[in-house]
Amino acid sequence: MKLYYAAGACSLSPHIVAQEAGIALELEKVDTKAKRTASGADYWAINPKGYVPALVLDNGELLTEGPAIVQYLADQKPESGLAPANGTAARYRLQEMLGYINSELHKTYTPLFKPETPDAVREERKEYLRKRYALIEQHLAKHDWLVGDRFSVADAYLFTVTNWSRHVALDLSEFPALLAFQKRVGERPKVQAAMEAEGLLKAA
Structure with missing residues (x-):
């Protein structure tokens, strides 16, 4: 492939x-x-x-x-074990999380990479991201991973998207569990x- x-x-x-x-x-x-x-x-x-x-x-x-x-x-x-078996409740939870990252996080970053984006829009998008990350923070404060008790494809996606924060000056310091997650994933060989x-x- x-x-x-x-x-x-x-x-x-x-x-x-x-x-x-x-x-x-x-x-x-x-x-x-x-x-x-x-x-x-x-x-x-x-x-x-x-x-x-x-x-x-x-x-x-x-x-x-x-x-x-x-x-x-x-x-x-x-x-x-990167994705639960098809047809299981856990697989739908995985798809739920992938959809959330895709629509609420991934696409919200897009205008932040464009230099022509007005400052007001830039700040509004950052605030939107912080609100969406707050939900993930609540989950990661109690669980190491997004779905189940092991690393999954959803974790790879969240890690990738959240890495963009440093390139667009998005401060995520209010989310310690998220930052710990990023470190945990980033240390995987x-x-x-x-x-x-x-x-x-x-x-x-």
């Missing part, structure tokens, strides 16, 4: 999941502004949506959207391997 990614973007989430599951992926970096891949290909021709991640399956089909990709990868190695491969960490 081949993962099209941009360093530190939401594509880091499936990259982490693949590492955790022991799935070898071919990686190709995408210039998301120029819409060209590292090999010079037109990314629009590969993924008409124009953004990452995109996963080319072994049968040649293209799968897009991070929440779908991470579940697909987890299901390739169910023994990894497979997470570090994915980040190192994307040039986000210096090789030891």
Whole structure:
């Protein structure tokens, strides 16, 4: 399988999941502004949506959207425990959390990366994020992980998105459980391997 990614973007989430599951992926970096891949290909021709991640399956089909990709990868190695079994209540809780991160956190960060976003909108979006993080903080104050009692694809997604806070000057110091979670996930060897491969960490 081949993962099209941009360093530190939401594509880091499936990259982490693949590492955790022991799935070898071919990686190709995408210039998301120029819409060209590292090999010079037109990314629009590969993924008409124009953004990452995109996963080319072994049968040649293209799968897009991070929440779908991470579940697909987890299901390739169910023994990894990265996603509860399909049809279980826990699986729907996982999808509930992936949906929340996708719609309430991920997309709220988008205008904060755009220099043309007015300051008033920027501050409103930051306040919105803090309100949404407050709910996650309540959960993480009592649990190490978002779903069940072990690391899952939802944790990989939250970690990836929350890492963006430092790039947009979003102060999360009021959320100690969230910050402890970020540290806990960031110390996982497979997470570090994915980040190192994307040039986000210096090789030891």
